[in-house]
Amino acid sequence: MRLAGKRALVTGAASGIGRASAILFASEGARVLAVDLAEEGLEGTRAEIEKHGGKCLVRRADVSDEETVRELVASCRRELGGLEVCYANAGVSGALVPFFELSAAEWERVLRVNLIGPFLAIKYAAPVMRDVGGGSIICTASVAGLRSGAGGSAYSASKAGVISLVQTAANQLVGTNVRVNAICPGLIQTGMTRPMFELARERGSEKKIGQLNPLKRAGQPIEIARMALFLASDESSYVNGQAIAVDGGLSSSHPFVPGRLA
Numbered sequence: 001m002r003l004a005g006k007r008a009l010v011t012g013a014a015s016g017i018g019r020a021s022a023i024l025f026a027s028e029g030a031r032v033l034a035v036d037l038a039e040e041g042l043e044g045t046r047a048e049i050e051k052h053g054g055k056c057l058v059r060r061a062d063v064s065d066e067e068t069v070r071e072l073v074a075s076c077r078r079e080l081g082g083l084e085v086c087y088a089n090a091g092v093s094g095a096l097v098p099f100f101e102l103s104a105a106e107w108e109r110v111l112r113v114n115l116i117g118p119f120l121a122i123k124y125a126a127p128v129m130r131d132v133g134g135g136s137i138i139c140t141a142s143v144a145g146l147r148s149g150a151g152g153s154a155y156s157a158s159k160a161g162v163i164s165l166v167q168t169a170a171n172q173l174v175g176t177n178v179r180v181n182a183i184c185p186g187l188i189q190t191g192m193t194r195p196m197f198e199l200a201r202e203r204g205s206e207k208k209i210g211q212l213n214p215l216k217r218a219g220q221p222i223e224i225a226r227m228a229l230f231l232a233s234d235e236s237s238y239v240n241g242q243a244i245a246v247d248g249g250l251s252s253s254h255p256f257v258p259g260r261l262a
Contacts, residue, residue: 001028001029002028002029002229002232002233002234002235003025003028003029003030003085003229003232003233004028004029004030005029006029006030006031006084006085006232007030007031007033007076007080007081007082007083007084007085008022008025008030008031008032008033008083008084008085008086008087008232009032009033009035009072009073009076009083009085009086009087009121009125010022010025010032010033010034010035010087010089011035011036011063011087011088011089011090011117011121012035012036012063012089012090012091012140013032013034013035013036013042013045013058013089014034014036014037014038014039014040014041014042014044014045015036015038015041015190016188016190016192016221017089017140017185017188017190017221017224017225017228018034018036018045018087018089018090019034019041019044019045019048019221020220020221020222020224020225021087021089021221021224021225021228021229022034022045022049022056023045023048023049023054023225024222024225024226024228024229025085025087025228025229025232026049026052026054026055026056027049027052027054028229028233030085030232031054031055031056031057031080032049032054032055032056032057033056033057033058033059033072033075033076033079033080034046034049034056034057034058034059035058035059035060035061035063035072035090036060036061036090037060037061037062038060039058039060042058042059042060043058045058046058057075057079057080059072059075063088063090063113063117063120063121064112064113064116064117064120066120069117069120069121069123069124070120070124072124073086073124073125073128076128077128082128082131082132083125083128083129083132083135084129084132084134084135084136085135085136085137085138085232086121086122086125086129086135086136086137086138087137087138087139087140087228087232088117088118088121088122088137088138088139088140089138089139089140089228090113090117090140091113091114091117091140091158091192092109092110092113092114092155092192093110093151093152093155093192094106094109094110094152094154094155094158095152095154096152097152099153102153102154106154107154107157110154110155110158111154111157111158111161113158114155114158114159114161114162115158115161115162115165118139118140118162118165118166119165121137121139122137122139122165122169122180125137126169126173126176126178126180129176129178130173130176130177130178133177134176134177134178134179135177135178135179136178136179136180136181136231136232136233136236137166137169137178137179137180137181138180138181138182138183138228138231138232139162139165139166139180139181139182139183140162140182140183140185140224141159141160141162141163141166141182141183141184141243142155142156142159142162142184142185143184143185143186143245143247143250143251144156144159144160145158145159145160145161145162145163145184145243146160146163146184146243146245146251147251150186150250159184162182163182163184163243165182166180166181166182166241166242166243167241167243170240170241171241179231179236179237179239179240179241180240180241181231181236181239181240181241181242181243181244182242182243182244183224183227183228183231183243183244183246184243184244184245184246184247184251185219185224185246185247186213186218186219186245186246186247186248186250186251187209187213187218187219187247187248187250188218188219188220188221188223188224189218189219189220189221190221212250212255213247213248213249213250214248214249214252214253215248215249216248217248218248219246219247219248223246224246227244227246231244
């Protein structure tokens with residue numbers, strides 16, 4: 001029970017990485033507030049947690065709205081008694097259109113969810129954690145935020161911003177025992193990436209998915225959730241201000257043709 005007695009807020013918890021993380025956190029002893037815009041999916045997350053005896057509250061909410069995030073954290077204080085873990089996972093992929101065809105409105109929409117959302121989570125969760133003696137804030141970034149070529153322009157910029165955000169926030173929280181870290185997933189099979197997987201199946205090229213990383217496969221949400229659990233737990237008590245890639249090794253190398261390097 002690596003999170004026994006802890007209270008956790010997880011955004012984007014209706015599906016994919018957020019759902020896997022909320023379920024895993026609860027199975028390790030945390031009381032969870034699961035948040036998403038997709039209410040039906042949230043109920044599925046709660047049902048799965050409660051089926052195994054866990055405790056889960058759900059809220060349908062827009063995590064890019066400041067007053068909403070303020071109230072979500074306040075709900076953790078009122079209904080869970082505090083907050084030690086906050087996983088700011090909610091995100092959108094944005095429109096996959098050429099750079100010069102992107103509108104400012106689309107750029108702003110992506111950054112509002114992917115970057116302003118985590119900023120608000122840190123802004124309001126950190127003081128509550130400080131008051132209870134410390135805690136762990138985790139943000140979902142992406143390998144697309146490490147370098148070009150793994151996502152659309154707005155998405156990549158937003159995730160690069162998340163990496164900078166956790167570094168900046170970790171140093172703003174000096175002496176509070178509140179840690180802030182990011183996870184940089186590679187290609188993970190979630191609702192966000194479903195169109196890519198479906199297109200590959202239609203083309204008969206499903207076996208090529210993930211071929212650019214050394215493991216030669218896509219990842220599953222639970223594989224990101226396990227990293228989130230490590231960062232949420234006291235096992236990572238000396239890990240702070242980091243952006244950790246969980247990508248099958250994709251970001252460990254420049255592109256190359258397998259078998260052509262000595």
